[in-house]
Amino acid sequence: MTDTRDGLRHALNQGFDALEEARESFEARMPVREVGRVISVSTGIARVSGLPNVGYEELLVFPGGIFGIAFNLDEQEIGVVLLGEYRHLQAGDEVQRTGRVMDVPVGETMIGRVVDPLGRPLDEGHPPQASRRMPIERTAPAIMDRAAVSVPLQTGLKVIDALIPIGRGQRELILGDRQTGKTSIAIDTILNQRGKDVFCVYCAIGQRTASVAKAVATLQAHGAMEYTTVVVTEGNQAPGLAYIAPYAATTIAEHLMTDGQDVLIVYDDLTQHARAYRELSLLLRRPPGREAFPGDIFYIHSRLLERATHLRSEEGGGSLTALPIIETEAQDISAYIPTNLISITDGQIFLSPSLFELGMLPAVDVGKSVSRVGGKAQRKALREVAGDLKLAYAQFEELESFARFGARLDEETRRVIEHGRRIRACLKQPEAQPVPLAEQIVLMVALSEQLFDEIPLAKMPEAEGRVRSIVADLDEPLRDSLAAGTSLSEAQRASIIETARGALQPFLGEKDEDAGDDQSESRL
Structure with missing residues (x-):
């Protein structure tokens, strides 16, 4: 009796193994797909039924190769955010899972390219040949x-x-x-x-x-x-x-x-x-x-x-x-x-x-x-002069508001306002013309020493350019210090001030012929 049971059990196990092998062979030839259907389509979204195992933010594929992200996971339907031209989609269209979240190609091959958020090229070049793709949603680095x-x-x-x-x-x-x-x-x-x-x-x-x-x-x-x-x-x-x-x-x-x-x-x-x-x-x-x-x-x-x-x-x-x-x-x-x-x-x-x-x-x-x-x-060199500069500019803005009402100003107040106007004139800058660090430091040193205060406002752009050009006339160790932004010694600072004062000498003694500039500046 025991032998009969063992034989029956062995035969059943062999049958189950054969069925499992047949199932695996069938799935290898005909992979199982989880398919849903579009219920409705509106501006930028679609509602999909089916796909019971879909995950939050999983990537779905619609007809025409349009991708979508599963955003709302309700009991009866899925709210999908569409990532492309969706006007050809209709109710009843087939939707498939991809089993992955939205990702994008990364690496140095992306440098110099113009792409869309899906990594597709927009610069008429070939698609970026990135060896790796990474999810667009990632956890921020830990503290x-x-x-x-x-x-x-x-x-x-x-x-x-x-x-x-x-x-x-x-x-x-x-x-x-x-x-x-x-x-x-x-x-x-x-x-x-x-x-x-x-x-x-x-x-x-x-x-x-x-x-x-x-x-x-x-x-x-x-x-x-x-x-x-x-x-x-x-x-x-x-x-x-x-x-x-x-x-x-x-x-x-x-x-x-x-x-x-x-x-x-x-x-x-x-x-x-x-x-x-x-x-x-x-x-x-x-x-x-x-x-x-x-x-x-x-x-x-x-x-x-x-x-x-x-x-x-x-x-x-x-x-x-x-x-x-x-x-x-x-x-x-x-x-x-x-x-x-x-x-x-x-x-x-x-x-x-x-x-x-x-x-x-x-x-x-x-x-x-x-x-x-x-x-x-x-940079240390910029920090040493910027603190006084910001304080002087803040004082100027506060005092200028009183000057607008035609109040009578004492000599010290006039000096603060004139110095602030020169600071504001130096902070002007044309588009797409970045200023190197060395030239910025030289300019801020000249401002902090009030070397521009006697320059007419109409001549400020030219005077500023002259001061920035003195960087080439400085000795090489000082130029290296300025380019690195390291702290300036007293001797180095004195050298910059002396050279800048000499560069501004031709602008001294001139009168500001355009009186309207002062009025427009006071309205700022």
Whole structure:
């Protein structure tokens, strides 16, 4: 009886093994697919039924090779954010799982390219041959993996490098009304990284094609595309692409950072990003909050900007510096999105429309701008003179408000105002013309010694250029110290002052023939 049972059990086991082998052979020849169906399609989203095992933010494939991200996982349906042209999709179309989340190609092959958030080329070149792809959503580095921000990121803009310094690994917000020069500051900063071993990523979110083409043309004209990657979504594309664009750009930059490189990333701008996310959330019927934004609008930006940091040397020592851009309305920095970003970032650069209209370019309002890293991320030579300069400029702005009312001013007050006007004239700077560090230091030394105070305002641009040109006349050790930004000795500083005073000698004794300049300056 026992032998019969053992034989029966052996036969059953053999049968089960044969069935398992047949099943595996069938699956090898005919892989099992999990397929869903489109229920409905609207602007930028689709509702899908089926796919019971799909995961949150998993990538789905629609007919025509269109990708989508599973965003809402409800009991009866899935809300999908579409990443491409969706007008050909119809109810009943087949949807397939990919088993992976949204990722993007990374590596040095991306440098010099113009791509979309999916990694597809937009510069008429071949697709980037990246050996690795990484998810666009990644956890920010842990606190213990981060190092203090201490190395400056030179922007080439005098007003920023001297008064609002930015460090490598810092997050500095650029905000202001439309058409006040926000993008110009970011592009000038990228141009100034030439030869400084800093890779750059410029992320254009929902921008007009003409604006993106102008920015890329500027980068190409100045040779900046050699170390820059441009990630682009245009205003007429699906809102899903605008939503994932900054995350994809950050992943490209983050890969270089983990390899020990210093990277600068510009988000232009996060206002469009927030609006795209609001549009998608409302279409997916998520509960709206203040200004119709969903409740997690703060989180989508905080988890993005927290990825910018300076890593410890044990982790490679790389850094990721973020320059997010935000558009304000009527200079209202207390609006919902601006206050969110101000609380996340390490300082802000505020651009004033009134300064812009009066030709004070870049139109940085020094009083409302701040860097929470401050002098710790500034070259020693620049820090030694910038402190007195900022104090003198703040005193000038306060006193100038009284001068507007025609109040009678004493001689000391007049001197402070005239000195402040020279500071403001020196802080003016044309677009796409970054100033080297050595020339900035020489200029700030001359300002702090009040060498420009006797120069007519109409002659200030020419006088400034003459002072900047004296760098070539200084001895080689001093030029090396200026280029490195190291602390200046008393003898070195005296040499700079003497040379600058001699260069300004031809401008002394001249009268300011254009009296209107003084009046326009007083209205600033």
